[in-house]
Amino acid sequence: MEKKKWKTAISWHFDKEAYVRGYKLKDLIGNLTFSQAIYLVLTGNLPDERKTKMMDAILITMIEHSIAPPSVIAARAVISGGNPIHVGVGAGVLAFGKVHGGALEDAMKLLQENIDKKPEEVVEKFFNEKKRIPGYGHRYYKEGDPRTQKLFSIAKNLGFYGKYCDFALKIEKEIEKKKGKKLILNVDGAVAAVASELGFDWKIGEGLWIVGRIPGLVAHTYEEYTLEKPFSKRLDEEKEAEYIGVPPRELEL
Numbered sequence: 001m002e003k004k005k006w007k008t009a010i011s012w013h014f015d016k017e018a019y020v021r022g023y024k025l026k027d028l029i030g031n032l033t034f035s036q037a038i039y040l041v042l043t044g045n046l047p048d049e050r051k052t053k054m055m056d057a058i059l060i061t062m063i064e065h066s067i068a069p070p071s072v073i074a075a076r077a078v079i080s081g082g083n084p085i086h087v088g089v090g091a092g093v094l095a096f097g098k099v100h101g102g103a104l105e106d107a108m109k110l111l112q113e114n115i116d117k118k119p120e121e122v123v124e125k126f127f128n129e130k131k132r133i134p135g136y137g138h139r140y141y142k143e144g145d146p147r148t149q150k151l152f153s154i155a156k157n158l159g160f161y162g163k164y165c166d167f168a169l170k171i172e173k174e175i176e177k178k179k180g181k182k183l184i185l186n187v188d189g190a191v192a193a194v195a196s197e198l199g200f201d202w203k204i205g206e207g208l209w210i211v212g213r214i215p216g217l218v219a220h221t222y223e224e225y226t227l228e229k230p231f232s233k234r235l236d237e238e239k240e241a242e243y244i245g246v247p248p249r250e251l252e253l
């Protein structure tokens with residue numbers, strides 16, 4: 001058989017009919033919830049009822065969280081410059097990084113690669129290397145991230161609170177012991193633990209985050225587009241910034 005240049009297991013046409021992960025696309029429409037379809041397209045399998053509820057909880061946890069995150073600021077600024085929604089959403093996605101969104105993937109990696117180690121060993125290594133531990137700490141939540149608490153209680157009810165959730169909380173305790181200060185398990189860390197319980201590979205972590213947060217970014221870009229004037233004044237003001245450059249001077253050539 002002729003060797004093809006590409007391979008895919010995601011979707012295909014058979015007799016001009018579109019199939020996704022082996023199922024007719026038209027059969028999925030009206031029969032699956034959006035979360036079930038997302039799980040199917042990402043993993044290749046249909047989720048059972050427990051997985052569906054856990055998947056719903058994960059995606060809703062990530063959907064939106066205020067106007068302050070870098071992705072929202074970037075997305076709204078780009079719309080404000082006179083661009084359409086897809087450009088604003090794209091800019092928001094590009095603002096995801098190590099401390100915003102990307103922490104989910106890094107936290108999944110940390111949990112999955114170190115699950116057989118002692119939590120103190122893992123924390124020690126990050127501290128010795130002066131690296132931040134992904135999934136811990138939060139700008140506002142200093143005593144506990146309410147999203148983490150809710151997600152873990154759902155995971156317990158559905159039978160998904162397992163070794164990764166337990167390990168994530170042990171690391172939180174160990175950080176407090178070593179640093180003498182609480183750095184709470186944040187939403188990225190909590191989603192990382194539950195997604196690992198569901199069997200997601202850490203390499204899809206950033207993708208999971210993007211899937212979860214895109215609706216929030218679309219809402220923000222649409223709001224900026226319809227509610228604010230272009231070249232938004234708040235982006236044009238020097239009020240909130242401090243000038244630390246050289247004082248005005250003459251150009252002498």
Ligand SMILES: CC(C)(COP(=O)(O)OP(=O)(O)OC[C@H]1O[C@@H](n2cnc3c(N)ncnc32)[C@H](O)[C@@H]1OP(=O)(O)O)[C@@H](O)C(=O)NCCC(=O)NCCS
Nearest residue numbers: 098099100103131132133134135136137138139186187188
């Ligand atoms: C989210 C984050 C940016 C919040 O930062 P913050 O509350 O402003 O915390 P600060 O930057 O003021 O840091 C406070 C102290 O805790 C330390 N710290 C904060 N988060 C840390 C982490 N994840 N691992 C190790 N140390 C951390 C800082 O180094 C600092 O130490 P110092 O007082 O000895 O200098 C930060 O905790 C972080 O980078 N976390 C890791 C990435 C992550 O999980 N992001 C997802 C956020 S939902």
